[in-house]
Amino acid sequence: MDRNQMQMHRQIANIRKSLFDQEYLDEQFIQLEELQDNSNPNFVEEVVTLFYRDSARFLYNLDQALEKRPLDFSKLDSLMHQFKGSSSSIGAKKVKIECTHFRDYCNARNAEGCKRTFQHVKKEYTTLKKKLEAYFQMSRQTGPVERACRPR
Amino acid sequence: MNLGGSQVVNKQSMMPSSSGASWKSTVAGGSGGGGGGDGGVPDQFPAGLRVLVVDDDPTCLMILEKMLRNCNYEVTKCNRAEVALSFLRENKNGFDVVISDVHMPDMDGFKLLEHIGIEMDLPVIMMSADDSKSVVMKGVTHGACDYLIKPVRIEALRNIWQHVVRKRKHEWKDFEPSASADEQKPPEEPDYSSSANEGHNWKNTKRRKDEDDDGEDRDDSSSLKKPRVVWSVELHQQFVAAVNQLGIDKAVPKKILELMNVPGLTRENVASHLQKYRLYLRRLSGSQHPGGMSAGFMGGPDAGYGSISSLNGLDLQALAASGQLGQLPPQSLATLQAAALGRTTNSKSPISAPVIDQRNIFSFENPKSRYTEVQSQHLTSSSSSSKQMNLLPGIPTNMEPKQFVSLQHQSGQHSFGSINNQVLIQMGGQSQSQSQSNTIPHHGLRPPVLSSEMLTRGGVVDMATTVYNPVVSQASSLVDFSINHKNDSTGSSYPLGGSLGIPNLTSATPTPLQGDGNLDTKVPRRGIVSSYDIFNELNPSGIREWGLQDVGMTFDSAQHTMQGGSAPVLLQHNRSSEREMGGQNRNSTSGKAIFSPGVESGSHRNVGQHRNSYVGENSLRVKAEDGSSHNNTLYSEQYGDDLLAAILKQHHQQQQPPQGVGQAETEFGFDGYAMDNLPA
Numbered sequence: 001m002d003r004n005q006m007q008m009h010r011q012i013a014n015i016r017k018s019l020f021d022q023e024y025l026d027e028q029f030i031q032l033e034e035l036q037d038n039s040n041p042n043f044v045e046e047v048v049t050l051f052y053r054d055s056a057r058f059l060y061n062l063d064q065a066l067e068k069r070p071l072d073f074s075k076l077d078s079l080m081h082q083f084k085g086s087s088s089s090i091g092a093k094k095v096k097i098e099c100t101h102f103r104d105y106c107n108a109r110n111a112e113g114c115k116r117t118f119q120h121v122k123k124e125y126t127t128l129k130k131k132l133e134a135y136f137q138m139s140r141q142t143g144p145v146e147r148a149c150r151p152r
Numbered sequence: 153m154n155l156g157g158s159q160v161v162n163k164q165s166m167m168p169s170s171s172g173a174s175w176k177s178t179v180a181g182g183s184g185g186g187g188g189g190d191g192g193v194p195d196q197f198p199a200g201l202r203v204l205v206v207d208d209d210p211t212c213l214m215i216l217e218k219m220l221r222n223c224n225y226e227v228t229k230c231n232r233a234e235v236a237l238s239f240l241r242e243n244k245n246g247f248d249v250v251i252s253d254v255h256m257p258d259m260d261g262f263k264l265l266e267h268i269g270i271e272m273d274l275p276v277i278m279m280s281a282d283d284s285k286s287v288v289m290k291g292v293t294h295g296a297c298d299y300l301i302k303p304v305r306i307e308a309l310r311n312i313w314q315h316v317v318r319k320r321k322h323e324w325k326d327f328e329p330s331a332s333a334d335e336q337k338p339p340e341e342p343d344y345s346s347s348a349n350e351g352h353n354w355k356n357t358k359r360r361k362d363e364d365d366d367g368e369d370r371d372d373s374s375s376l377k378k379p380r381v382v383w384s385v386e387l388h389q390q391f392v393a394a395v396n397q398l399g400i401d402k403a404v405p406k407k408i409l410e411l412m413n414v415p416g417l418t419r420e421n422v423a424s425h426l427q428k429y430r431l432y433l434r435r436l437s438g439s440q441h442p443g444g445m446s447a448g449f450m451g452g453p454d455a456g457y458g459s460i461s462s463l464n465g466l467d468l469q470a471l472a473a474s475g476q477l478g479q480l481p482p483q484s485l486a487t488l489q490a491a492a493l494g495r496t497t498n499s500k501s502p503i504s505a506p507v508i509d510q511r512n513i514f515s516f517e518n519p520k521s522r523y524t525e526v527q528s529q530h531l532t533s534s535s536s537s538s539k540q541m542n543l544l545p546g547i548p549t550n551m552e553p554k555q556f557v558s559l560q561h562q563s564g565q566h567s568f569g570s571i572n573n574q575v576l577i578q579m580g581g582q583s584q585s586q587s588q589s590n591t592i593p594h595h596g597l598r599p600p601v602l603s604s605e606m607l608t609r610g611g612v613v614d615m616a617t618t619v620y621n622p623v624v625s626q627a628s629s630l631v632d633f634s635i636n637h638k639n640d641s642t643g644s645s646y647p648l649g650g651s652l653g654i655p656n657l658t659s660a661t662p663t664p665l666q667g668d669g670n671l672d673t674k675v676p677r678r679g680i681v682s683s684y685d686i687f688n689e690l691n692p693s694g695i696r697e698w699g700l701q702d703v704g705m706t707f708d709s710a711q712h713t714m715q716g717g718s719a720p721v722l723l724q725h726n727r728s729s730e731r732e733m734g735g736q737n738r739n740s741t742s743g744k745a746i747f748s749p750g751v752e753s754g755s756h757r758n759v760g761q762h763r764n765s766y767v768g769e770n771s772l773r774v775k776a777e778d779g780s781s782h783n784n785t786l787y788s789e790q791y792g793d794d795l796l797a798a799i800l801k802q803h804h805q806q807q808q809p810p811q812g813v814g815q816a817e818t819e820f821g822f823d824g825y826a827m828d829n830l831p832a
Contacts, residue, residue: 028303028305031215031219031303031305031306032215034306035215035218035219035306037222040218043218046214047211047214047215050210050211050214051211054209054210054211078255081255081281081282082208082209082255084281085209085212085253085255085281085302086209086211086212088281088302088303089209089211089212089215089302089303089304090211090215090303091303
C-alpha cells in the first residue's frame, strides 16, 4: 500500500486507540471486531448501526417517560436497563457508565438525578456515535481495517 | 446437523439481515439441519450444536448469533419468546440448547425457561445485563443451567455445549439401555438429537421395565442404574393425602410412609419427594407474586407430584379421550381436570376433592376456557390460579386456549408439568391419531382433571402403579397419558415426577389412594394450604412446579392432536384394554413408556427430554389399567361421558374438599382449582 494509505491506516489506528483510551469503547468492542471476518466484513459497523437504530427508540421512550409526572421509576429503570444492555453489548463504555448512574438515581427515586443523568447519557451517546461514524468512514476509505488489537 | 457446514454457513449469510427474516431462514436451515442431522457426527461435537437464542434486543441478538456461528454452532435467533416457544414446539428435537434473555417484553425470560424446561426439557441458559444476585438466583431456581452476564463474550458461549452433554448424561444415567426401546423415536439426527432420543428411549423402556421389575424403592437420588421410584399421580395423591392428614408441619417421611402404606416405597423415597413437594408448595405460594412459580408442584426431581397432577390431567384427558371428548360436557371435563389437578385434596371424597381442584385448575389456566363456568369459578377462587394464567399471558398459546397453559402451570413446570404436559400432549397427540375432535378445548386441562378424578376415585392410585405396570388400573393409563405428552420419549410417561414410585408400586398392588381424599396432592396454587407453603419453600431450585402449566404448554402441541385424539387415548386407558395406549392411539409416537422413569426426579427432566414429540404414545400407555379399584371402574365404565358424569357426580358428592387441601393442590400447580369452588 502506498504511503498515503499507510498513513491513513496509522491514523485510523490512532483514532481507534484513542477511543479505547478515552473509554468510549471497551473490551466488548474488540469482541465485535474479532467477530468480523470474511463472511461478515462489515460486521462491526452493521452491529453499531443496528445499535443506533435501536437506541433511538430507547432514548425516545426514555425522554417520553421522563416527561410524565409523576415519574414512573420502575419503568424508567426497566427502559434504561435495556438500553444499558444494548450499549454494553457493543462496548459503549461511557454510555454504559452513565446508564448505571441513571439507574442508581432511579432506585433512589431521585427525579432530578435521573433527568440530569439522562442528559449525560444522551451526550455520551451522541459523542460516541459521531466518533464511531467518523472512524468507520475513514476505515472504509482506507480499506480493510486492521484486525482488532488490544489497545495498550 | 451441519457441523459448521453448509448449513451453518448458509445461515450466516442469511443472517446479517434483520433477525426476523434471517432467523426464519435459519430456522428452516436449522430445522433441516437439526432434524436431518446430516452429518451429525458426534466427533465434531460440539460443532453443529443447535442453539436457539432469544433476545428482544436486536443488537445483542445479532452479536450473539455471530458469536455462536463463530463457534460453529447452528444458530437460530428469535426476538420473541412466544415465537421461540412455538418454534421449539414445532421442532421438538430441533435444538440442543436455548439461550434466552431475562427481560423481554412479551414474556418474562424465566417463564420461558420454565416452559422450555417442562415441555422440552432442554438446557436453557439465561443471560442478562443484570448481574444482581437475586436475579441470578432466580435463574438457578427456575432451572437455568447457566446464567451469563451481558455483554456476553464469545468465550462464554464456546462452552455451552457442556450443558447439553450434562443434561443428556443425566437423562441416561438412570436408565439402562434397555432393549425394549419400543418407542424409540428414530433419531433424526444422528448426533445430538439422537443421543437425546436414545436417552429418552432408554428411559422409556427402562421405565417400562421398571414397572415390572422394580419394585423397589430406590432413593431417587439416583445412583446410576438405580431404579427410580416413579411418583405416579396416584402415588402422589396418596402422598398428598397422607401429608394432609398429618399436617404439613408434622408430615415426616416415616409417618407419611406408614400412612401411605405402599409396599416397596422407602422412607427415602418419601423424604425426597416430600422435599420436592415442599419446595413446590413454597413456590406456589410465592408464585403469586413472582409468577414464576406457576407450574404446580411438578415435583422437580421427583416429579412425583407432577405425576399426580399429570395423572389428573391425564384423567381428564383420558376421559376426554375416551368420551370422545365431544361427549363430555365441558364442565365435566373441567371437573375432571379439577379433580385431577386437585389430586386428592379431599380426603373425604376422593373424587370430589380432586374434581374441585381440577376445576380450579382449569379455571386458572384458562380463564377463558370453555369451561369458564367452572373455571371462572375457580379462577376467582384461586388467586394462584389466576396467577397461573397470567403466567403465560404473553404466550400465544398455540395450544389451545389458555387452558393448556394453565394446565401447564399447574402441572408445575418441570417435573410435574412435564407430566401434565405429557398428559396434555398425549391428549393432543391422541387426538391426532384419533382425529377426534374433542370439543373440549382444554384437552390439556382435561387430562389432569381426569387423572385426578381417577386418582381420587381411588383409581388414581392405580394409575400410579399402572404407570409402569400395565396392570395398574386406569390411573396408570392416565399417567401414561401425561407422560406421553411430554415427550413421549419418556416411556414411562410419568415424567412428571412420576416418581410416585410407580414402578415400585407396581409390584405392590395398586393401592387406591388411601382415602380418596388422599390425593391431597392438590396443592392449591394459592397456597390455600398454608402448610403447603412450606413445601414451596423447600423447593429446591429448579424444581418444577407441579402446576399443570407445563402441561398446558406442552399440551399445546398435543392439543391439536389431542383434540380428537386425546379422548380416545384416555378411553383406551380406561378401558384398560390396552396397556399401551400409547402405541395404539398414537401411532405417531412410539408409545414411549409413558411413565418412563423419567418421571422421577429427573423425570421432569426426562419428560422434557423427550423431545421426540411423543405425544400420543404415552398416554396410551396408561391404558393398562385393569380394573384396579373402583377408580378404574369408574373410568372404564364411564368412559367419556359416563366418566365425566361419574366424576362430576362424585365430585358433587364429595364436594367438601378440605379447603386447605384444595388449596394446597393449587400449589401443586393445579392452579387455582379450589375444590370448594367447584360448583357442586
